[in-house]
Structure formats: C-alpha cells, structure tokens
Amino acid sequence: MRLLLTILFVSLIYVGWSQTFTAKCSHETVGVGERVKIVYTIKGGDGKKFVQPTFTGFRLLGGPNTSSNMQWVNGVHSSSKSFSFILLAEEIGTHTIAPAKIKTKDKVIDSDPIVITVNKSKQTKQNTSQGNTKKTKQDGSVDLSSDLFMKLFVDKRKTYVGQQITATYKLYLHSQVVNYSHNRPVFNGFYAQEIKIDPNAEIKTEVINGKQFRVATMKKVVLTPQKSGVIEIPPLEMELIVRMEGKRRRSGWGTFPTYKDVKVDVASNVEKIDVSPLPLDNQPNDFAGAVGSFSIKANTDLEKVNVNEAINLLFRLEGKGNIELISEPLLDFPQDFEHYDPKVKQNVSITASGTKGYKTFEYVLIPRYAGDFEIPAFTMSYFDPISATYKRLKTEPIQISVSKNGADEQRGEMAYVAPKKEDVQIIGKDIRYIKSTSGAFKTKNEPFFDSAGFYALGALPLASLGLFMFMAKGIRRRNLDVASTKSRRARAMAKKHLKVAKGSINGSDQAFYEEIYKALFGYLSDKLNIPVSELSKDSILSHLNSKGASETLSTDLIKVLDECEMARFAPMAARGKSEMLSSSESIIERIEDEI
Amino acid sequence: MKFKIVFIALYLLGFNALSQDQYDRIFETANGHYKAGEYDSAKLAYAEILNNGVESFELFYNLGNTYFKNGNIPAAILYYERALKLKPTDKDVKHNLMVVNGFITDKIEPIEEVILTRWWRSSALSLGQDGWAWLFLLLVTITCGGIAGYFLARSRDWKQLGFFTAIISVVFSTISLSLGFESKRISETDFGVVFSPSVNVKSAPEMSATVQFVMHEGLKVQIIEEEDNWLRIRLTDGNTGWVSDQSIELI
Numbered sequence: 001m002r003l004l005l006t007i008l009f010v011s012l013i014y015v016g017w018s019q020t021f022t023a024k025c026s027h028e029t030v031g032v033g034e035r036v037k038i039v040y041t042i043k044g045g046d047g048k049k050f051v052q053p054t055f056t057g058f059r060l061l062g063g064p065n066t067s068s069n070m071q072w073v074n075g076v077h078s079s080s081k082s083f084s085f086i087l088l089a090e091e092i093g094t095h096t097i098a099p100a101k102i103k104t105k106d107k108v109i110d111s112d113p114i115v116i117t118v119n120k121s122k123q124t125k126q127n128t129s130q131g132n133t134k135k136t137k138q139d140g141s142v143d144l145s146s147d148l149f150m151k152l153f154v155d156k157r158k159t160y161v162g163q164q165i166t167a168t169y170k171l172y173l174h175s176q177v178v179n180y181s182h183n184r185p186v187f188n189g190f191y192a193q194e195i196k197i198d199p200n201a202e203i204k205t206e207v208i209n210g211k212q213f214r215v216a217t218m219k220k221v222v223l224t225p226q227k228s229g230v231i232e233i234p235p236l237e238m239e240l241i242v243r244m245e246g247k248r249r250r251s252g253w254g255t256f257p258t259y260k261d262v263k264v265d266v267a268s269n270v271e272k273i274d275v276s277p278l279p280l281d282n283q284p285n286d287f288a289g290a291v292g293s294f295s296i297k298a299n300t301d302l303e304k305v306n307v308n309e310a311i312n313l314l315f316r317l318e319g320k321g322n323i324e325l326i327s328e329p330l331l332d333f334p335q336d337f338e339h340y341d342p343k344v345k346q347n348v349s350i351t352a353s354g355t356k357g358y359k360t361f362e363y364v365l366i367p368r369y370a371g372d373f374e375i376p377a378f379t380m381s382y383f384d385p386i387s388a389t390y391k392r393l394k395t396e397p398i399q400i401s402v403s404k405n406g407a408d409e410q411r412g413e414m415a416y417v418a419p420k421k422e423d424v425q426i427i428g429k430d431i432r433y434i435k436s437t438s439g440a441f442k443t444k445n446e447p448f449f450d451s452a453g454f455y456a457l458g459a460l461p462l463a464s465l466g467l468f469m470f471m472a473k474g475i476r477r478r479n480l481d482v483a484s485t486k487s488r489r490a491r492a493m494a495k496k497h498l499k500v501a502k503g504s505i506n507g508s509d510q511a512f513y514e515e516i517y518k519a520l521f522g523y524l525s526d527k528l529n530i531p532v533s534e535l536s537k538d539s540i541l542s543h544l545n546s547k548g549a550s551e552t553l554s555t556d557l558i559k560v561l562d563e564c565e566m567a568r569f570a571p572m573a574a575r576g577k578s579e580m581l582s583s584s585e586s587i588i589e590r591i592e593d594e595i
Numbered sequence: 596m597k598f599k600i601v602f603i604a605l606y607l608l609g610f611n612a613l614s615q616d617q618y619d620r621i622f623e624t625a626n627g628h629y630k631a632g633e634y635d636s637a638k639l640a641y642a643e644i645l646n647n648g649v650e651s652f653e654l655f656y657n658l659g660n661t662y663f664k665n666g667n668i669p670a671a672i673l674y675y676e677r678a679l680k681l682k683p684t685d686k687d688v689k690h691n692l693m694v695v696n697g698f699i700t701d702k703i704e705p706i707e708e709v710i711l712t713r714w715w716r717s718s719a720l721s722l723g724q725d726g727w728a729w730l731f732l733l734l735v736t737i738t739c740g741g742i743a744g745y746f747l748a749r750s751r752d753w754k755q756l757g758f759f760t761a762i763i764s765v766v767f768s769t770i771s772l773s774l775g776f777e778s779k780r781i782s783e784t785d786f787g788v789v790f791s792p793s794v795n796v797k798s799a800p801e802m803s804a805t806v807q808f809v810m811h812e813g814l815k816v817q818i819i820e821e822e823d824n825w826l827r828i829r830l831t832d833g834n835t836g837w838v839s840d841q842s843i844e845l846i
Contacts, residue, residue: 429697431690431691431695433660434626434656434657435657435687437653438654439654441649441654443650448728448729449727449779450724450775450779454728454732457732458735461736462735462739469746472743472747
C-alpha cells in the first residue's frame with residue numbers, strides 16, 4: 001500500500017513535470033484583411049508568467065484570452081491553460097512570429113515559432129480565376145459568379161431633368177442564402193426616394209440559360225435627376241453568407257449531406273443615365289420646374305358671402321411627376337380680401353412608375369368690403385417629357401359676391417382694426433431747385449479759429465484784466481489806510497475851507513470864523529489822526545509833541561486857535577479878517593513842513 | 596521786397612478783378628441758363644465765377660444741381676459736399692445729396708454713432724469754427740469782466756453777480772473752445788468723391804497688391820493717408836484700402 005501510494009505520488013509528480021508549451025494558428029495562409037487565431041497552450045502545469053511575442057505584420061484585434069482546463073481521467077490528472085490571440089493580417093509576405101515564453105515553477109519554456117504567409121485578398125483572387133465554377137480556394141472561399149449575381153434595371157436610360165426614373169436592384173441566386181447585408185448606394189445628382197419592399201416577400205423564379213434562378217428584388221428607388229449630363233447610378237454591393245452543399249458523409253445511420261457556409265461578395269452593374277436639360281426655348285414664364293403630367297383645379301366653398309365671413313379657397317394639383325417639389329402657387333387675391341398663408345396637404349405615393357398623388361393648398365380669405373370680386377384665373381406650366389413640350393394649365397376665375405349685411409358689417413367694422421393710414425408716397429424723387437439769390441462770394445480764407453490772431457485776441461481781455469487788477473490793488477491798498485489818506489488830504493481839505501472863508505470875507509463874521517475854525521480843527525483832526533470827539537488843545541499839543549513838532553510851532557498854533565475861538569464868539573476885530581486868514585494859512589504850511 | 600509787394604498786389608488784383616456785383620450778374624446769367632434747361636452753358640457760367648478764386652455756398656449748390664441735371668452724378672455729389680462744407684446745416688443741400696446718393700451703386704451701411712457724439716458733432720458744425728472762435732472770445736471777455744467785478748465791487752450783491760458771471764462764462768467758454776476744435780477737426784478731415792466708374796481698392800499702395808473690394812463712382816470716402824500717387828481711404832462702414840489718386844476728387 002505504501003509502495004502504491006509512493007508510485008502514485010511519483011507519477012503525479014512526473015505528470016506535473018512533463019510540461020509542454022505549444023503554439024497553434026488557425027490558418028497558415030491568409031489574405032490581407034483576414035483574421036488569424038493563434039493559441040498558445042501549456043499542458044501539465046500552471047504557467048505563472050506568460051510573455052507574448054510581438055506580432056509583426058499583424059494587428060492585434062483581441063487577446064490574450066486566457067482559459068484553463070482540468071481533468072481527472074482514470075485517476076490521472078491533466079490540466080492545461082491556453083492563451084489565444086485574434087490577429088488581422090495587414091502586410092503581404094511570410095511572417096515569422098517569435099516564440100512566446102512562459103514561466104513555470106522553476107523554468108522558462110519557449111513555444112515554437114509560427115510561420116504565416118499573407119497574400120493578396122480573396123476578392124482579387126476571385127477575379128483572376130474567373131470561368132471556374134465552384135472552385136474551392138486555398139482559403140476556403142468559393143467562386144459562385146454563375147450561381148449568384150446582381151443586376152441593376154432602370155426603366156429608361158434617357159430622361160429629362162426632373163423626369164423620374166426607377167432603378168431596381170435584383171439578386172439572382174441559385175444557392176441558399178443564410179444571411180445578407182448590403183451597402184447604401186449614394187445617388188449623386190438625383191433626388192432619391194426609396195420604395196419600401198421586403199426582399200423575402202418578392203421572390204420570383206426566372207430561367208436564365210436553362211438554369212432556374214430565384215430572383216429577389218433587393219432595392220427599388222425612384223430617382224429624380226437634378227442636373228443634366230450623363231449621371232451614373234452606383235452599384236449595390238452585397239455581402240452574402242451562402243450555404244453550400246459539401247461531400248456526403250457516411251455514418252452508421254446512412255449518408256448525410258454536409259453543409260458549409262461561405263461568405264460571398266457580389267455587386268450589381270452600373271447604369272449610366274443620359275439626362276437632358278429642359279428645353280429653354282418656349283419655356284413659359286410661370287414654369288417653376290414641374291415635370292410630369294398634372295392637372296389643377298381651384299374652387300371655393302362659397303360664392304356668396306357676407307362681409308367678414310371666411311371663404312375657403314382650395315387649390316388642388318394632381319398628377320404624376322415631381323409633385324413634391326412644386327411650391328405654393330402665387331395667387332392674386334383682390335385687395336379687399338384679407339388672406340393668410342395656405343395650409344398645404346400632400347398625398348404622394350412612390351410607385352415603380354414614379355411618384356403620383358395630389359397636393360392641396362387651402363387659403364382662407366376674408367372679404368372686408370362688400371362688392372363683386374373675381375379671384376383671377378391661376379396658371380401653371382409644366383414640362384411633359386413624353387411629348388417633350390411645355391404645357392400650360394389654367395383654372396377658371398371664380399366670382400364671389402360679397403353682400404353688405406347691415407348689422408354684420410357694423411359689427412365687423414368695429415372689430416376690424418381701421419385700415420392702416422398710408423404714408424404720403426413719394427412718387428418721384430428729385431432734387432430741390434437752385435438758389436436764385438447769390439450769397440456773398442468769398443475768397444477762400446484761412447480760418448480765424450486756432451490762428452495767432454485768435455490767441456492774441458483771447459489774451460487781450462486776460463492781459464487787461466491783469467493790468468486792471470494790478471492797478472486796482474494799489475488804489476485799494478491806499479484806500480485801506482484811512483488815517484494816512486486823511487492826513488494826505490488834510491491840507492487840501494483845509495485849503496478848501498480857507499477858500500470858502502476867503503470868499504465870505506466881506507460877509508458875516510460868524511460864517512467867516514466858522515470856516516476858519518473848521519479849516520484849522522478839521523485839518524488838525526485829519527493830520528494828527530485825532531477823532532473829532534477827542535479834539536482839544538491838550539490832545540493837539542500832546543500829538544504834536546509826539547510827532548516831533550517844535551515848541552514854537554505849538555505855541556503859535558495855540559495862539560492862532562485861541563484867536564480864532566475868541567473871534568468866533570466875540571467878534572472883535574483885534575486883527576483884520578485877512579490877517580486871520582493868512583496866519584491860518586501860514587500855520588498850516590508850517591505844520592506841513594514840520595510833520 | 597518791392598517785387599514781392601508788386602506781385603502780391605497783382606495777384607490780389609488778378610483774382611479779385613471782379614466785384615460782388617459782377618459776380619452776381621454772372622450768377623444770374625447762369626441761373627437763367629439753368630432755368631432754360633441749358634445746363635452746359637449754366638455750368639460754364641458758374642465755373643467762370645469759381646475760376647476767379649471765389650466761392651459761395653449758393654454757387655456750389657447750383658453747380659451740384661446743374662451737374663445732376665447733366666447726369667454727372669459724382670460731380671453733383673462733389674459740389675453738394677463742397678456746399679455742405681460751407682453751410683453744414685442747410686436742409687436743401689442735404690435733401691439733394693440724399694436724392695443723388697440714391698443713384699450711386701454702392702450702398703454702405705454707416706457705423707452707428709452714439710447719439711451723444713452725433714449731437715456733439717452737429718453742434719460743432721452749427722456755428723463753424725470761426726463762430727465758436729468769436730463766441731469764445733466774447734465769453735472770455737465776460738469772464739474777465741466778472742472777475743474784475745468780483746474783486747472791485749463794494750456791495751455783496753454785485754460781488755455775487757460778478758462771481759457767478761465769471762463761473763458760468765468760464766464753463767461756456769471751455770465748451771465753445773472744444774466745439775471750435777471739433778469743428779476744426781471735422782473741417783480738416785479730408786473727404787473725396789470717387790470719380791472713376793469702378794475702382795479697385797487694394798491692400799497696399801502698389802499695383803500688384805490684392806484687391807480688397809470694389810467701389811463705384813459717386814461714393815464719398817474719407818482720406819486718411821497719402822503716399823506717392825496713392826490715397827488710403829476709409830468708407831463709412833470702416834473698411835479701408837488704397838486707391839490711385841486719379842480716381843478720387845477731393846471735396
């Protein structure tokens with residue numbers, strides 16, 4: 001038993017030790033743009049650290065994806081771990097992918113290198129091997145050009161701008177299609193409207209060259225050419241997964257067919273359409289691009305209405321052609337009708353023979369005044385591609401009589417905002433008439449502003465102000481000194497009084513002496529700056545002394561003053577009047593000299 | 596020196612050979628031609644006055660009318676603009692300019708001016724630079740009088756009167772001085788009228804420069820620079836460029 005266990009253990013260890021690290025790829029030869037799967041597998045042990053190689057010439061799309069597997073079979077344990085990568089072949093040539101490395105418990109194992117040959121893509125190969133049917137290629141794709149193809153049908157190859165054509169893409173197939181997808185062709189130069197179809201629903205059978213095909217309509221488009229010239233309708237490209245019947249397989253229960261799904265790309269042919277421009281000669285003025293065949297009709301729901309009652313005008317356009325591109329008609333409504341933008345309805349169906357249907361424009365008209373009105377006939381021109389001529393349609397004019405329903409109108413008029421007053425329309429613009437009287441003719445002269453003369457004149461008032469102020473200041477200062485002014489004026493004042501006295505020398509004594517007295521005392525008051533109230537002989541003497549007058553002057557002055565006073569009250573002619581005058585004058589002169 | 600005086604005297608004599616009366620007579624003859632529909636003769640008569648070196652608002656205005664009647668739109672615009680320069684507030688010339696401008700090809704959206712700037716400009720134009728100059732001088736004199744009054748007057752009331760007179764007239768004299776400068780600036784801005792039927796406005800003053808835009812005759816443009824025989828112009832919408840001076844007549 002112990003031995004057995006030992007053997008088992010050893011064998012386990014052995015199993016654990018016998019590690020292999022392999023590399024496998026799904027294809028050894030691939031086309032550019034195809035995928036390759038590479039799987040690195042380690043058996044018998046757990047890889048600790050996997051180092052992936054660099055895949056030169058390929059693009060790594062996915063991976064590494066790790067998966068582990070563990071088994072116990074008849075008591076034997078086996079385990080594996082794999083790392084897989086999805087690569088995209090990008091460069092043509094033979095590429096060697098370097099070995100990957102993995103670290104196990106105690107060593108690093110390298111895988112084998114992988115050699116992959118990348119050649120040109122499958123499609124180009126298909127073209128080179130045309131004529132062969134069902135030739136299995138190296139990469140497993142199959143050429144099915146005689147079994148599976150597409151065709152583009154157009155209902156006409158010559159058309160006019162605006163005249164619709166129908167393009168149909170059909171798939172012919174003999175094999176069974178599992179899945180498909182197709183591109184969206186871009187129709188340059190056309191306005192394309194697709195007719196919705198279900199390819200599965202419209203499968204018909206057709207026999208071509210004795211071979212029966214199933215035909216599926218893949219796409220149906222109504223195309224309206226937008227410009228003239230030769231315009232190409234692009235092919236529809238499809239990618240199909242076709243189920244192929246392979247070798248029959250025998251088994252215990254009989255023979256079974258084997259199937260294989262193959263991817264096939266097919267494309268339809270290209271059609272060139274010759275689009276002619278619409279003829280320019282005889283093109284009517286009111287032609288607005290309508291191409292096809294149409295009829296128009298205009299009618300109103302009422303023909304007799306009251307003022308302010310709404311009328312519905314229905315304009316209906318019906319026919320086949322580029323009806324969706326036709327714009328609102330320009331109707332000339334009577335001025336007194338208020339009208340609103342039309343309500344547009346269209347019912348257009350896209351059919352294999354082009355678009356057809358009708359379009360209506362519903363106008364609401366409100367007559368604001370009573371009277372008989374006519375909604376004028378409306379004309380519309382279109383191009384008829386069948387006869388290649390322009391045709392003109394005309395509706396009947398509609399007569400509408402609007403009656404004045406007294407009360408109604410009254411109400412209506414009140415509700416209705418008064419018509420806008422119009423500005424005076426200036427009909428012809430013209431210049432105003434010439435000036436009949438001439439103004440003063442002047443030679444061009446330099447402007448006075450900003451000239452030297454201007455500044456000189458500007459400076460003049462400022463300068464005179466300055467001068468004036470300067471002078472005024474001197475006058476003012478002297479005026480301020482009242483005492484000195486008084487003393488300056490004292491002599492003049494005294495002289496004035498003496499002059500008056502002299503004038504009245506032959507008059508009354510009273511007046512004479514009064515003047516003499518005023519002259520002397522006024523003089524002294526001003527000269528010595530003694531207020532009249534304080535004027536006395538003592539104050540006069542003390543002021544004279546302080547001003548530095550001599551003693552003799554003071555005594556003489558007192559003498560004169562005394563005499564004057566005495567003469568005033570006792571008019572005795574101790575001295576003559578003239579003597580009095582001269583002594584007064586001389587004393588003033590003497591004071592002036594000394595002080 | 597003697598020569599110079601003689602020369603100046605001759606010069607003045609030559610250009611002022613005719614008196615106001617004589618100009619008036621020519622002017623009336625020209626008006627007569629205009630009334631009779633003889634626009635070519637009217638034009639010549641008006642031009643005769645202009646050739647004497649004198650100008651007047653009425654002369655330019657009537658010349659503008661004559662050119663317009665003759666179908667010469669750019670010349671009409673030029674003379675109306677010249678008339679407007681002499682009398683920036685005249686309504687007739689403004690109306691005629693508006694009418695005549697309807698005949699030119701280019702429609703330029705002027706940059707909107709702020710109402711205050713517009714008001715300022717129109718006040719500046721209302722009196723003209725010399726008008727503002729005299730008003731300024733008057734106001735300066737009043738200011739000086741006010742100042743003198745303030746300092747000299749003895750009573751309080753007179754002092755106050757002098758003070759406020761001075762203040763107010765100082766304010767107004769400042770305003771009239773700035774309006775005078777504005778008016779001077781406006782009158783010194785050079786404008787021109789495009790005379791060539793179609794003018795390529797280039798990015799640089801050279802023949803090989805890129806053409807930026809095209810102007811047509813009759814358009815009034817501001818001239819902001821001069822180089823050799825090229826003028827740098829500015830449109831009322833702010834676009835600028837260089838044009839040959841042959842294609843533009845200065846206002």
